[in-house]
Amino acid sequence: MFKCDYCDKEFMKEKTLFVHVCEQKRRALAKTEKHVVLGFDVFRKFYKITQPNTKQDKTYEDFSKSPYYNAFVKFGSFVSNVNPLYPEKFMDYVVSSGVKLDHWCREELYDQYVIDFARRESPETALQRSIQTMMNWGDANNAQWNHYFLYVSLSRATFDIKDAKISPWVVLNCKSGRDMIKKFNDEQLTAVSSIMDIPFWMNKFKKSPADVEFVKQIAKESNI
Numbered sequence: 422m423f424k425c426d427y428c429d430k431e432f433m434k435e436k437t438l439f440v441h442v443c444e445q446k447r448r449a450l451a452k453t454e455k456h457v458v459l460g461f462d463v464f465r466k467f468y469k470i471t472q473p474n475t476k477q478d479k480t481y482e483d484f485s486k487s488p489y490y491n492a493f494v495k496f497g498s499f500v501s502n503v504n505p506l507y508p509e510k511f512m513d514y515v516v517s518s519g520v521k522l523d524h525w526c527r528e529e530l531y532d533q534y535v536i537d538f539a540r541r542e543s544p545e546t547a548l549q550r551s552i553q554t555m556m557n558w559g560d561a562n563n564a565q566w567n568h569y570f571l572y573v574s575l576s577r578a579t580f581d582i583k584d585a586k587i588s589p590w591v592v593l594n595c596k597s598g599r600d601m602i603k604k605f606n607d608e609q610l611t612a613v614s615s616i617m618d619i620p621f622w623m624n625k626f627k628k629s630p631a632d633v634e635f636v637k638q639i640a641k642e643s644n645i
C-alpha cells in the first residue's frame with residue numbers, strides 16, 4: 422500500500438497516490454506560489470504581534486493546518502493584485518490595525534493606509550517617490566519627466582495622487598501641480614479628495630515652513 426503523507430489515505434498503486442490530491446497536499450504543493458508566500462508572510466507577522474511571547478516562528482505546516490489558511494491566502498492574492506505602496510509597510514499596517522481578518526481585502530482599508538502614510542512621511546521620501554513616478558511616466562511616454570504636471574493624462578494623475586505615488590507635498594507646493602488640479606473634473610476631484618485634504622495640508626505646511634521651502638526649492642531647480 423502507498424500512503425498519502427498528508428491525509429493518511431492508502432492506495433494500491435504508487436501512480437494513484439501520485440495523482441491523488443487532498444486539501445493538505447494541495448496546500449503543500451502551493452507553498453511557493455506568490456500569493457501563498459505573501460499569505461504565509463502575513464500569517465507569521467500576525468502571530469508575532471498577537472502572541473509576542475511565543476519564541477518559535479510559525480512554520481509552513483502550522484500555516485497550512487490553520488483554519489485561517491484560506492483567509493490569509495486570499496489576502497496574499499489581494500496584496501499581489503493591488504501592488505500596494507510599500508507592501509511590507511502595508512502588511513504591517515493591516516496586521517496591527519485591529520481590523521478583523523475577513524475585512525483586510527477591503528479597498529477602504531488600503532485607502533486609509535495610503536492616507537495615513539502620506540500624512541506621516543517626510544517631505545524627502547514624498548519628493549523622492551514623486552520624482553521616481555514622474556521619471557517612470559517620462560520613460561513610458563518618451564517625455565521629459567519634469568513635464569509630468571503639464572502633459573500627464575488627468576486619469577493617470579488621479580490614480581498616481583490617490584495612491585500617493587505623487588504626494589500632496591509636491592502637487593500643492595508648485596504652480597504646475599496646482600494648475601493641473603484645476604483641470605480635474607468633479608469625479609477626479611472626488612477620487613483624490615481624501616488624500617488631498619486641503620485644510621490638513623495647509624495646516625501642516627504652516628507648521629513646517631522649512632520643509633515647504635525645501636520642496637519648493639527642489640521643484641524650482643528641477644523645473645517641475
Ligand SMILES: [Zn+2]
Binds near residue numbers: 428
Ligand atoms: Zn492526501
